[in-house]
Amino acid sequence: MLSPAELSRYSRNILLNEVKRSGQEKLKKSVVTVIGAGGLGSPALLYLGAAGIGNIRIIDSDIVETTNLQRQIIFKHSDIGRHKSEASSENLRSLNPYINIEGVHARLNRENAKDLLSGSDLVLEGSDNFDTKFLTNDICIREKIPFITAGVLRFEGMVMGVRPGKDACFRCVYENPPAPEHVPSCADAGVIGSMAGMIGTIQATESIQFLLNDSERESGLFGKILQVDSKFMEFRSILTIRRKDCIVCGNIH
Template sequence: MSTPLPPLVEPGPPLTPTQSRRYARHAILPSIGIEGQRRLLAAKVLVIGAGGLGSPALLYLAAAGVGTIGVIDDDVVDESNLHRQVVHGVADVGRLKVESARDAIARIDPAITVIPHAQRLTVENALEIIGGYDLVLDGADNFATRYLVADACEISGTPCVWGSILRFDGQVSVFWPGRGAVYRDLFPDPPDPALVPSCAEAGVFGVLCAAIGAAMGTEAVKLITGVGRTLVGRLLIYDALEATWRELAIRPDPSRTPMTALEAVGAYCAAPAAQPAEASGRPAGSEIDVETFDALLAARSRGETDFDLVDVREQVEWDLGHIDGARLIPKDQILSGAVKLPTDRPLLLHCAAGGRSGQVLDHLVAQGHADVRHLLGGYTAWERAHRDE
């Protein structure tokens, strides 16, 4: 076994009687001991995202006694989150995720200091926020944030425990500048957004989050206390259906130019597009909100206008819920040319969150369709707006 890395955090004050009782099972472990527990209590850890991976990681970091936990997320809890984001409950639907996570941590240990960052990590704030912590756990669900976190950690020298999940598969590693590979050594450039399944369409096996989130928490405790062999220089790949873990060795790329400044990368697939159409390069008026969408549906029902309403999701999504008056034509059938949409009628498109319908819009405009629009936020935004009706 390789030599453990030195502890990341210096020990804090002696344990109080309450802490001695609470963390007794940790403290009697020979590799952690009382000193290791004091290191955990002195540690400051930032968790990126209070979602599927952040949920188990947050709960176990708090239970382990990490003294200061920051959590950054600008999203609110939705019912569709609850099958995997176990830090939230039914009563939290509609609340900011950082507030729900803060309350869940307080139920475990009210002595833990929680710093909620109810905002999106950006080029402007990433270095300042990450610079306030000893360690980062990256549970982001979009490539823009992953690359931003990776670059900020590389520039600041902050170790990053990284996890990723898709459908039934998960990955976890530790990226630490100067000690091993970093994220861009493994993934130099972000993928083409058109080739990446959106967060709404890919799906996630709920309990997979527990396996990967727990592995991330394990690495955090090991790094803080200096115990065991960390995942620096190693990538673990978990196949939940086959119940197998595979390990790959990863090394720094000597030909890669180190990151010295932050830059925005791609789009945030986790959130529906909110910029004006002009900013996205699409024709003015081609991206509409739910209010405008509903007004068009009402006008069509009154015979005042006419258009084809096309749902570009998959059959299973349609079966789970759809908008009356739409017809289902999955995105790939349109992009491949298997289905031709009429050019002499206005088209109104929607998907789950706006990503796929935006791709179809771009394709149709390039094909010469003069009157094509799509719904920002997709069916998710529409259904949320009509949920109480």
């Protein structure tokens, strides 16, 4: 199933006992949807694509702006003004022509979310707003799609993995989106570009291991929130607890 060219390309994966040829074939069959080709999505997409995740869908409604290039490393200067979904797909394809990449120029909403996320083995959420994070949570829980959600701001970042019916969901932890005026964005508060790189890379690393081991893996980011404070270079992981009265996952088993 893997061609000689692919076996050579992925040889450093295949050398690992945890991967081998069978694991690489599993990655090739995997379907991952990435919401947001931004600071988190860029490194996540590059590593997922390079690792040979066979089917990647990229959902983004923005265009590439000059201010993005400080951290959104999947784009080049010449991509300014292009749709992010299209430019990121094209750049990822030039890194690895052996995988299927679908760019979707759309903003995730209640009407399109089910169609855009269905069929995914895993969803990575790296948008810049809480509405999308809560929407991703609600749809993934309902459709029983595992997901890894993350955020960064200034020198800090967080990442959390959720297996529906098993782990606490985003709403178990945060309940409702905060009022927009209470949430600073990267556009007004700033962010260290490599901080987004760290968190997006953690999302990719966890994704690859999750796809290799299905949901049997008990360690890792699922059922936890990892908080990173790069000013002190501190990593802290907190176990999440399911709420029986959670309006989204309370009756999901």
